[in-house]
Amino acid sequence: MEGVRRFEGLCAALPRRDVDTDQIIPKQFLKRTGREGYGDACFFDWRYLPDGRPRPEFELNDPAYRGASILVSGANFGCGSSREHAVWALRGMGFRAVVAASFGDIFRANSLQNGLLPVQLSEVQADAIAARSVERRGYRLLIDLEAQTVSDRDGEICGFAIDPFWKECLTLGRDPLELALDHAADISSHELRRAAWLPRCSELAGLT
């Protein structure tokens, strides 16, 4: 996993609550078996007209947001389906962080796994940043993961909380899977303690 400490980028506002992962990446793109190439499909039904041209009224189609790397949205962003494709799509579209008042639980975990930083602020702060992203063209934020702060060119706006485990993984570029493998001995001793009657799927193979 690549390390992230601080980065600065252009903000794009999508000021709606409860943006679900079905909208971020519609199901027809989930049949692919890779992790790349989902950027053009991100927000597909909101972003394009049936004939494939961009929908003029969709916020993220605003040319002022071209090159944006920070998405600012409403509370409960990424609710719904567990599809990690939603995070791959946002990354593919160029985003490195999402700023919102809250996140869907699985989406948050998926984001962290892929270095897409979920920056959780209070509703008031998130709304204020969204408003500035709409009003001031070219509005940029500096996100400092080490200091856990969000700033713009006028100075620091606020701090944000992040799970210390994930902060360590992200800043040091450590992989949770490898951290788990470090506990191989603990895992083995847990396996020895498990009740013998616990089910084994292998015994169901011949079931009719």
Place this chain on the structure above:
Amino acid sequence: MSGPGPGGARTAYRKIWDAHRVAGDPESRALLFVDLHLVHEVTSPQAFERLRQAGRTVRRPDLTLAVMDHTVPTGERGQPLQDPVAAEQLRQLEGNCEEQGITLFDLRHRRQGIVHVVGPELGLTQPGMTIVCGDSHTSTHGAFGALAFGIGTSEVEQVLATQCLWQAPAPTLEIRVEGGLPLGVTAKDVALAIIGEVGVAGALGSVVEYTGSTIRGLSMEGRLTVCNMTIEAGARAGLISPDQTTLSYLEGRPACPRGRDFEAAAETWLALASDEGASFDRSLRIAAERLAPHVTWGTNPAMVAEVTGRIPRLSELPGEAEREAAARALSYMGLEEGTAIEDIAVDRVFIGSCTNGRLEDLRAAAAVVAGERVHPRVRAMVVPGSQTVKRAAESEGLDEIFRRAGFEWRESGCSMCLGMNPDVLASGERCASTSNRNFEGRQGAGGRTHLVSPPMAAAAALHGHFVDVRQLTLAELPGAR
């Protein structure tokens, strides 16, 4: 997660957490052992690929079960898939399972079905287990008093490699439902009423435990429906403490222990129930007696009304954000504010999914349908949750009841719950669906979904619009004997 209450009283969640902690800090981030890993075609290929690239293998193929469910066609089995991309995904699952020694229920298997229907009916889902799957509705399995939750593909890879997962303890929310359910009101209505009350983020990140006499009175099928929908309130997991209903359901199922082992297991299972006096971070009460059948009108499950009610007027909604969201939803749904729910006409009816595709659901719908005809404008289909459900329903003659009324009787799978197979809504089509999500485009781009219970879906199929099932003759109502 709150610590032990007076006298060391613990919640079922806490007990499962403590029993599965392999390493890490019990109060902040722990490495939990996973007892059962369920895998399907859509969220696993990238996990297997990475595993292979890293030169790793699956640690516990014997604790992993794979099924084909999300993209499978529900027409005649044995036909080649029309969609080459979906076919390739299924082929990859087959190859990955073969390579790693994982048991797979493929399209030809007699036990194939939706992953969350198959686990419980095999008795693979047992109290006290930790269960994960790359699917948000894994919360379903919590009905047995298991800690079950959805994960993403990177976490799927992690579980394949280590059989463990890093988890932070979640806050707990008790939802206590008390009182008898009125006739015609089902577990689905309980779930929709709860989401309507708390909102789609009302339980965000929490582990919900359902308690109270109504929940105790539900069958396992009903409990599965309630726990299934927990994710729609934003929760990580939902669970119900095991009791006699749980044990009676499990006894004799293929993956369950037998004889003396069953007795030993049963004792451990009952001891898992939340202790008297265990404390939750939050509690909420719902009175069941006052509940009515529910119908969603918008584009998330909290946009819901009683069948005898109306779509709210925008001016009645509390805040600007809510009004904006409702206005957007109504424009997508092609509906006017203030419309009576019973005045909404439907084009399609879908009975199925991991929410309501079990035998009890099909029985409840069939009771409404028996001897009637589907409205001429409506195309209605029943998609059993699994092959096991399908065979059981056929042996009771339910398929005949549905077919004679004009329903299509199909093979098992997720089908129109998410429309990754050929079963989709056309743009603008309106569907009464027993599934769990009414998000924009969920059942097909431009499709309009109304979530309801199986008897409500059946009644809508017959009448061509929503009707109050409580108005039907008593004998047809679920729960009536």
